[in-house]
Amino acid sequence: xxxxxxxxxxxxxxxxxxxxxxxxxxxxxxxxxxxxxxxxxxxxxxxxxxxxxxxxxxxxxxxxxxxxxxxxxxxxxxxxxxxxxxxxxxxxxxxxxxxxxxxxxxxxxxxxxxxxxxxxxxxxxxxxxxxxxxxxxxxx
Amino acid sequence: xxxxxxxxxxxxxxxxxxxxxxxxxxxxxxxxxxxxxxxxxxxxxxxxxxxxxxxxxxxxxxxxxxxxxxxxxxxxxxxxxxxxxxxxxxxxxxxxxxxxxxxxxxxxxxxxxxxxxxxxxxxxxxxxxxxxxxxxxxxxxxxxxxxxxxxxxxxxxxxxxxxxxxxxxxxxxxxxxxxxxxxxxxxxxxxxxxxxxxxxxxxxxxxxxxxxxxxxxxxxxxxxxxxxxxxxxxxxxxxxxxxxxxxxxxxxxxxxxxxxxxxxxxxxxxxxxxxxxxxxxxxxxxxxxxxxxxxxxxxxxxxxxxxxxxxxxxxxxxxxxxxxxxxxxxxxxxxxxxxxxxxxxxxxxxxxxxxxxxxxxxxxxxxxxxxxxx
Numbered sequence: 001x002x003x004x005x006x007x008x009x010x011x012x013x014x015x016x017x018x019x020x021x022x023x024x025x026x027x028x029x030x031x032x033x034x035x036x037x038x039x040x041x042x043x044x045x046x047x048x049x050x051x052x053x054x055x056x057x058x059x060x061x062x063x064x065x066x067x068x069x070x071x072x073x074x075x076x077x078x079x080x081x082x083x084x085x086x087x088x089x090x091x092x093x094x095x096x097x098x099x100x101x102x103x104x105x106x107x108x109x110x111x112x113x114x115x116x117x118x119x120x121x122x123x124x125x126x127x128x129x130x131x132x133x134x135x136x137x138x139x140x
Numbered sequence: 141x142x143x144x145x146x147x148x149x150x151x152x153x154x155x156x157x158x159x160x161x162x163x164x165x166x167x168x169x170x171x172x173x174x175x176x177x178x179x180x181x182x183x184x185x186x187x188x189x190x191x192x193x194x195x196x197x198x199x200x201x202x203x204x205x206x207x208x209x210x211x212x213x214x215x216x217x218x219x220x221x222x223x224x225x226x227x228x229x230x231x232x233x234x235x236x237x238x239x240x241x242x243x244x245x246x247x248x249x250x251x252x253x254x255x256x257x258x259x260x261x262x263x264x265x266x267x268x269x270x271x272x273x274x275x276x277x278x279x280x281x282x283x284x285x286x287x288x289x290x291x292x293x294x295x296x297x298x299x300x301x302x303x304x305x306x307x308x309x310x311x312x313x314x315x316x317x318x319x320x321x322x323x324x325x326x327x328x329x330x331x332x333x334x335x336x337x338x339x340x341x342x343x344x345x346x347x348x349x350x351x352x353x354x355x356x357x358x359x360x361x362x363x364x365x366x367x368x369x370x371x372x373x374x375x376x377x378x379x380x381x382x383x384x385x386x387x388x389x390x391x392x393x394x395x396x397x398x399x400x401x402x403x404x405x406x407x408x409x410x411x412x413x414x415x416x417x418x419x420x421x422x423x424x425x426x427x428x429x430x431x432x433x434x435x436x437x438x439x440x441x442x443x444x445x446x447x448x449x450x451x452x453x454x455x456x457x458x459x460x461x462x463x464x465x466x467x468x469x470x471x472x473x474x475x476x477x478x479x480x481x482x483x484x485x486x487x488x489x490x491x492x493x494x495x496x497x498x499x500x501x502x503x504x505x506x507x508x509x510x511x512x513x514x
Contacts, residue, residue: 042273043161045493046265047169047400047462048202049209050392056272087273 002029002135006103008094008128009037011066014109018139019070022107025137026079031105034082035070036097037063038090091127099133106136149185154401167265168396169404169461173490176408191406192473198403199466200352200370201395203297206264206462207374208381208388210290218287225284225441226262226291229457232437233430234260234299240429245422250304251481254471257299258485259430259492261463262292266493267456270501281446281506285456294371296463300470301359301368310362317358318369321351322376329380337387344387345394348377365470407465407486410472415480416487426488431496434458448506455500464489 007022009015019035026033039059046052067083074081086093098106110125129136157171164171179185215222238256241247247255267289271277277286305311329347336343352370359366381388416423438457442450465486472482 041165042269043165043167044269045170045263045459045461045497046167046269047263047404048205048265048392049268050205050388051167051169051396052265052269052272054389054392087275 002026002031002105004032004101004103005029005034005105005107006094006098006101007033007035007070008090008106008108009035009066009070010040010090010109011037011062012109014139015066018107018109018137019073021137021139023074023077023079023081025105025107026074027077032082033074033079034084034101034103035067036084036086036094037067038093039063039085039087040090091124091131094124094128095131095133104134106132106134108136108138110138110140143188143190146186146188146191149179149183150191150402150405153179153185153405157401157405167269167461169400169465170490170493172401172404173408173411173465173486176405177411177413178408179405180409180411181413185409187406187409191402194399195403195406195469196473197352197356198395198399198401199469200356200366201391201399202403202462203367203370203466204348204352204374204377205392205395206293207371207376208378209264210375210378211286212375212378214283215287215290218284221284221445222287222291225438225445225457226288227295228437228441229262229288229434230260230292230295230299233433234295236429236433237426240425244425247477247481251471251477253299253303254467254477255426255481255485257296257303258464258467258471258489259426259433259460260292260299261296261460261467261489262289262457263459263461263463263493264289264293266459266461266497270456270497274505276506281449281453284445285453288457292457293463296467297368297371300467301365304363304365304474304476306363308362310358311364314358314362314364314369318355318372321355322369322372325351325373326376326380329377333380333384333387337384342390342394344384345391348391367466367470403469404465407469410469410479411483411486412479413483415483419480419484423484423487426484427491427495430460430488430492431458449504452500452504452506455496455504458496459493460489461493464492 002025005022005026007019009019022033042052042055063085067085071081071083094106106128108125108128125138153175157168157175161168161171234256237259238252241255242249242252267285271282271285276282332347333344351373355366355369434457435454439450439454442453446453468482468485468489471477
């Protein structure tokens, strides 16, 4: 049913559940599994370069860690995960990557780790669902 | 309100600002200014002499860090273009704001000079965040933007230091000691860092603080401002900090944890919402003067340098934050501008950090190859 699955990762508890669901689906359907972690926006309107540099370094380290953990988790369940990282707007990047890669399912958490996203009615998940080129599975 | 309760109030505002900044992805500086405005206008948070003193030192440390963050190699590589664009980007809004506030708004010449300096700035950090996020920092447009912003910053620091000098014998001492420091720091600091560096007691930070306090003291004696020598001292130390990045991080930690929050919160506390409400027309006009002067001067040049991305380039050159706030706070604390004038200038400065950036990112973002890591 699904041959190529994309799971969106952001390091939140919800995205862990999305990863678990994606791994299970990939194993069930013998599908190819890819992950995409998008480093979101840097602090807007910063006062010093240091603030920007350190935020970027923190994001780099954070996303490298979640990529590594996701690959290990998938491997433990007998699935090979192909991780990818990008910079920019998470919704735009996920939709664009799914289009380019010819995916037939996107798996993602219903909300991310920041309060701003959690309370934002038109958050990342909503935007992805609205614009995705394929089926989407929202994991709660 | 006792001094200790003032400290409690400011510490609480600083903590809340950090939480809001992390949760909403907005720079800590703007949140600190906004919460400072709210704390003073709605909750009666007052200031104390030590707060003003720490805020003034925070502004000098910020200026030093701005100098230390200059990429001198980049500046050399784009020297001609950045000198032209950065110079015009400083001069045109400076003259426009000076003339507008004096002749149209009736401000004194000295107050108008503060307005000119505060509204002439371009925010290097605001520009840098946009460039890193889009990957444009690696392309020519990004490099030219960064180096032109260094030049505009330099113009601001120069103007702030020179315009308000009262000629006394101390000015000679100030200039000579500043020049000696700027010349000696890169020479002695490699030895100093080797001999005393990498310790938890941080002799390197103490050396920098000593030099900056000395500059402030001499600046005050000579009725000038330490902002230019502090910027140049940072510039002189920039290569050293590139080689000792950990030291730069430690200095940032001290600055961000204690000094800059007090500077930005104090700046916000000075803003009077009542004064803003009574001068909404002037507020809009000042913002318009800054934007029109930047666009009118930078856009024609940018067309020659970056072609179809010239509007994006110009809008980012129209941003301002740190130096605009520093200039305004200096003017207020030196008694050159009053609370209403300060409120107007800081509000325009904050608006100029946000509005041109939003417009540039939303409608004029250059098409770039997607940046991928991993």
